[in-house]
Structures are given as structure tokens and as C-alpha cells.
Amino acid sequence: MGRRPLATGGNRRRGLSEDTHKPATRLVEVGRRKQWTRVEGQPGGVVNPPVWRSSTHLYDSTADLAQGRPNADGHFYYGRRGGPTQWALAEALTALEPGADGTELFPSGVAAISCTLMALLRPGDELLFADNAYEPTRTAALGLLKRFDISARAFDPLDVDGFAQAIGPATKLVMLENPGSLTMEVCDIPALTAIAREKGVLSVIDNTWASPLGFPALERGCDVSVMSLTKHVGGHSDLMMGSASAKQPLIERIRNHAQFLGQVVSPDDAALALRGLRTMGVRLEQSTKSALAVADWLQSRSEVASVLCPMLPGAPGYDIWQRDFSGGCGLFSFTLRDADVRARARFLDSLELFGIGFSWGGYESLAIPVDPARVRDFNAWPSDADAGSGLGVRLSIGLEDPGDLIRDLTRAFAAMET
Incomplete structure (x- = not known):
């Protein structure tokens, strides 16, 4: 088996077609080809694709070596191009x-x-990026790409008319995120991507927040959907990984560039991500439900100026979220009404069930202070009138009981006032 190219194409285990099943079923079935879960000539098989650890892939002969292999998943070539676990x-x-x-x-x-x-x-191209994008995205746009003579500008993702005017003759790509990092604005992706396509501009979206289960990015007009698999897919805060999904020929351009740079993920991490993927749907459903309960409760607190959670009825962007999304997650932010940095620190330091740390999407709840003004060209918060003190907190709601989380937050508010 180690020397035979594997057939490419979609998953067809027991005659199932992922195109005709609901997401919950596809989460269980996809990526489990018989070639990866059975030994040829042996009855039965295993549930999960084994972990294939290999740097060297062998050829049958020098003629086989000279023939080469297609540059696509499913064909043994060399460990840097992956193996059955990554595929x-x-x-x-x-x-x-x-x-x-x-x-x-x-x-x-x-x-x-x-x-x-x-x-x-x-070189010579221009990138437009949403002003509320993930901070490392902004850093890459204004730092890394500049070294290659690629210019970059931020734009207000809530200003559709302004976006159309912002596109210039050198603009070749727009980087989107929905909802926005930290401040959780929801933009009109179908409208923005339609404008971009009309002007010959590609659109890439960081779709980590909702994942394709909650937001089918390519169906909404995006050309490339990028995710941090570290978050929901991994789900257990024990791996680092990312992905980019697209149609041809874009995915081939991305694949070739990744190979030029020697980008590769370990089969062990891929196996962990596959394990997390199987339960991602139920975890997202539970964390979303708990996040709504906590966000609704926060609205009643006098210490809170605004709750930035687009899943809440009446919240900014809720109408667009309801139109374009079929699910959410446990990540949202809120601003404090009358507090200084020390009061916010007392609040965070008093939390017992919320860890203080970066990342999110794991089974455990997290909290960090957020100050978006330092990484924004436009408004730091969706509405200055609702920003209160301007100091924010981002919560990632995990799988704990929401009632226990609310009691923990209650104690932290009390500590903030002392």
C-alpha cells in the first residue's frame, strides 16, 4: 500500500455521498476512505485513519521514480507533501x-x-484588509508583504459604498473577517465580495469564528476560506494548525507556494485535528448556547456598557448574522462602563473558571483584556456612544455549565469594585 498511488476524489465510504448529507453526518463520515482505514486483503478495518509517520516514500523502480507523481493529495511522493493522515x-x-x-x-x-x-x-499589487481583522493579519499586511513591494490599506468593512471607492487599479485582493476580531462587527460579505468580483479582485476570508458549519464562505462569494484549526477543529487546546480551502486554480497556487516554503504539518497533529473534527458540531452548538446565556446575562449588569455578540437579538449586525449564518460559537466581547485598567485587572484576576490566555475554541473558557484602538484606523468599537470606558474584555465560552460561569463572573464584578 505504501508504494501505490491512492485514488483522488471525494469520500465514498459505504456508498455515502457527503454532498447529500447534513453537516453532522458529514463530520462523522468525511476523510475515512477505505484505502486509509483497511489493510488490503484483510477483512474489516478501523474507524480512524492511522497515523502515518514517514519522511521517505518509496518507489517501485527507477522508471516509477522518473515518472513522478501528481502534485495533489492522495499520491505518495515525499513526506513534505503529506501522507494518508494529512490527506x-x-x-x-x-x-x-x-x-x-x-x-x-x-x-x-x-x-x-x-x-x-x-x-x-x-510585487506592485495592493491588498485591502478589513480594519477589524485579526491583528497578525494586519501585521502581515503592513509588514511582511511590504518587503515584497506589496502595499496594503485598511478599509471600514461596514461601509459597502466606501469599499467600492477604495478599490484602486492596483488592488488585487481583499482580506475579510466575519465577525471582526475583538469588536465583533458583522459585515455584508455577499455585497463586498460581489463588488470585489465585479472589479476583478479576489476575496479571502478568515472564517475561523463560525467555521463552514456556520458560514459557508465560498457560497457567500469568497474565493478562499482560511481557518485556524487550532481553535474549533482541534477543540482541546493541544495543537497548532491552519488551513486554506478554495476552488481551482487558486488552491493549486496556494499549494505550490506552500511547498516552495516547505510548509508541512505533522501526521500526529493531523490525527488530533481529525479527532477534534468529529465532535466539532456538538461542541459549537453547546458553546454557542452557553455564550448566548452569558451574553444575555451581561446585558443586565450595570458594570457593562455594551455586549458585542452578533448572535444576540437586537445586537449590531444581528440581521445580517441571521441572514448569512446558520451557527456561531462561544467567542464575544463586552465593554466596561466605568472602569480603569486596574479595575479591569482585578476583574480578570478574580476569575476562577476562566483562564487568562490567548487562543479560543477549546473546551475551556478563557478571558483576555482587549484594547482595539491601538490596532484600528477607524472606530475602535461599533458605537462610540456604547463604548463606556473604552476598556473591553473578550470571553471564549467553553463547555462548562453556563450557570457556573455566570457565578464566576459575578464574583469577578464584585472584586472589580473593591
Whole structure:
């Protein structure tokens, strides 16, 4: 088996077609080809694709070596191009992103963002990026890409008319995120991507927040969907990985660039991501439900100026979220009404069930202070009138009982006032 190229194409285990099943079923079935879960000539098989650890892939002969192998998942070539464990994960992610022809894996979400931008842009091109994008995205746009003579400008993602005017003759790509990092604005992705396509501009979205289960990015008009698999897909805060999914020929351009840079993920991490993927749907459903309970409770607190959670009825962007999304997650922010930095620190330091740390999407709840003004060109908060003190807190709601989390937050508010 180690010397025979594997057939490419979608998952067809027991005659199932991922195109006709609901997301919950596809999460269980995709990426489990018989070639990866059975031994040829032996009855039965295993549930999960084994972990294939290999740097060297063998050829049958020098003639076989000279013939080479297609540059696509499913063909043994060399360990840097992956093996069955990585291919199984990539195939599963492709099947979960409606409209995608392939997925490339990266050692982190930032690697996926940076490599995708570098693959699709050339010297002299211009990148427009949403002002509320993930901070490392902004850093890559204004730092890394500048070294390659690629210019970048921020734009207000809530200003659709302004976006159309912002596109110039050198603009080749727009980087989106929905909702926005930290401040959780929801922009009109179908409208923005329609404008971009009309002007010949590619659109890439960081779709980590909702994942394709909650927001089918390519169906909404985006050309490339990037995710940090570290978050929801991994789900257990024990791996780093990213992905980019797209149609041809874009995914081939991204794949080639990733190979030029030697980007590769370990089979062990790919196996962990596959394990997390199987339960991602139920985890997202539970964390979303708990997040709504906590966010609704925060609205009643006098210490809170605004709750930035687009899933809440009446929240800014709720109408667009309800129109374009079929799910959410446990990540949202809120601003404090009358507090200084020391009071916010007392609040965070008093939390017992919330860890203080970066990342999110794991089974445990997290909290960090957020100050978006330092990384914004436009408004730091959706509405200055609701920003209160301007000091914010971002919560990632995990799988704990929401009542216990609310009691923990109650104690922390009390400590903030002392």
C-alpha cells in the first residue's frame, strides 16, 4: 500500500455521498476512505485513519521514480507533501466547505493567512484588509508583504459604498473577517465580495469564528476560506494548525507556494485535528448556547456598557448574522462602563473558571483584556456612544455549565469594585 498511488476524489465510504448529507453526518463520515482505514486483503478495518509517520516514500523502480507523481493529495511522493493522515484531514475539510476543490494544511492559522496572501499577490499589487481583522493579519499586511513591494490599506468593512471607492487599479485582493476580531462587527460579505468580483479582485476570508458549519464562505462569494484549526477543529487546546480551502486554480497556487516554503504539518497533529473534527458540531452548538446565556446575562449588569455578540437579538449586525449564518460559537466581547485598567485587572484576576490566555475554541473558557484602538484606523468599537470606558474584555465560552460561569463572573464584578 505504501508504494501505490491512492485514488483522488471525494469520500465514498459505504456508498455515502457527503454532498447529500447534513453537516453532522458529514463530520462523522468525511476523510475515512477505505484505502486509509483497511489493510488490503484483510477483512474489516478501523474507524480512524492511522497515523502515518514517514519522511521517505518509496518507489517501485527507477522508471516509477522518473515518472513522478501528481502534485495533489492522495499520491505518495515525499513526506513534505503529506501522507494518508494529512490527506484524510484535508479531504474532510474540503468536503465541509461547499464549493471547494481542495484544502492545504499549514502549521498554524497565521501561516495559512500569510502563505495564502503571498501566493495570490505579486510585487506592485495592493491588498485591502478589513480594519477589524485579526491583528497578525494586519501585521502581515503592513509588514511582511511590504518587503515584497506589496502595499496594503485598511478599509471600514461596514461601509459597502466606501469599499467600492477604495478599490484602486492596483488592488488585487481583499482580506475579510466575519465577525471582526475583538469588536465583533458583522459585515455584508455577499455585497463586498460581489463588488470585489465585479472589479476583478479576489476575496479571502478568515472564517475561523463560525467555521463552514456556520458560514459557508465560498457560497457567500469568497474565493478562499482560511481557518485556524487550532481553535474549533482541534477543540482541546493541544495543537497548532491552519488551513486554506478554495476552488481551482487558486488552491493549486496556494499549494505550490506552500511547498516552495516547505510548509508541512505533522501526521500526529493531523490525527488530533481529525479527532477534534468529529465532535466539532456538538461542541459549537453547546458553546454557542452557553455564550448566548452569558451574553444575555451581561446585558443586565450595570458594570457593562455594551455586549458585542452578533448572535444576540437586537445586537449590531444581528440581521445580517441571521441572514448569512446558520451557527456561531462561544467567542464575544463586552465593554466596561466605568472602569480603569486596574479595575479591569482585578476583574480578570478574580476569575476562577476562566483562564487568562490567548487562543479560543477549546473546551475551556478563557478571558483576555482587549484594547482595539491601538490596532484600528477607524472606530475602535461599533458605537462610540456604547463604548463606556473604552476598556473591553473578550470571553471564549467553553463547555462548562453556563450557570457556573455566570457565578464566576459575578464574583469577578464584585472584586472589580473593591
